[in-house]
Amino acid sequence: MFTEDDLLPLSALQHLVFCERQAALIHIERVWQDNPATVEGKALHEKVEDGVGESRGDLRIARDLPLTSLELGLAGKSDVVELHRAGDGDPAAVAVPGLPGRWRLYPVEYKRGKPKPHQADEVQLCAQALCLEENLGGQIPEGALFYHQARRRQTVALGEALRQTTRAAVARLHALFAAGTTPLPVYEAKCHGCSLFEICQPQAPQRSAATYLESQRRSAARDEEAAP
Secondary structure (H helix, E strand, O other): OOOHHHOEEOOHHHHHHHOHHHHHHHHOOOOOOOOHHHHHHHHHHHHHHHOOOEEEOOEEEEEOOEEEEOOOOEEEEOOEEEEEEEOOOOOOOEEOOOOOOEEEEEEEEEEOOOOOOOOHHHHHHHHHHHHHHHHHOOOOOEEEEEEOOOOEEEEEEOOHHHHHHHHHHHHHHHHHHHHOOOOOOOOOHHHHHOOOHHHHOOOOOOOOHHHHHHHHHHHHHHHHHHOO
16 A cells, blocks of 8 residues: 555556656656647647536536555546436446435546557556545546547456456555666657657667676777777
């Protein structure tokens, strides 16, 4: 169990699953640089978060809801959590402070682009669900990712496999912060879509100081041998 001083940004999980070096640059070294994609994504989240809660019959919509988990050591905010009225016998439903009856929770995360080949977005959504379950109880069997470019929701089943993947990512995130060291870059095609590409320099030669000094020593020895 973590304390409040140990809590890490929930949003860092999305960065970590995409690239551990990116997560370290942003959240440990505090390096950031916008590109058109990040500016558009920031504007989308501000639009979502600035909206007020809604009530539509048996549906309540909560925006920008604070989330914490002392079990996972995370803190953050949700984009949207839908609350669907449920029957008293529904095992997945919970009592929500300030609302009568019982409700099913359904987290929705908004993304600017389109579905991705990795699970970064799914892990972030699952972590939100785990925080909600820890604080309110109940079960959250699924949530959704809304991709602005695709203009549609993608339902995400929050099953045991994804939960295990998410918990493993949380453990890696805490280990990364504990080490306090930024991993060396590994160049991949996805690097070109990263706003930190110019800062990260993933295509630059990567050599340790010891390797560099040894190469310099050998070069000097060769020059000395070649000298008349």
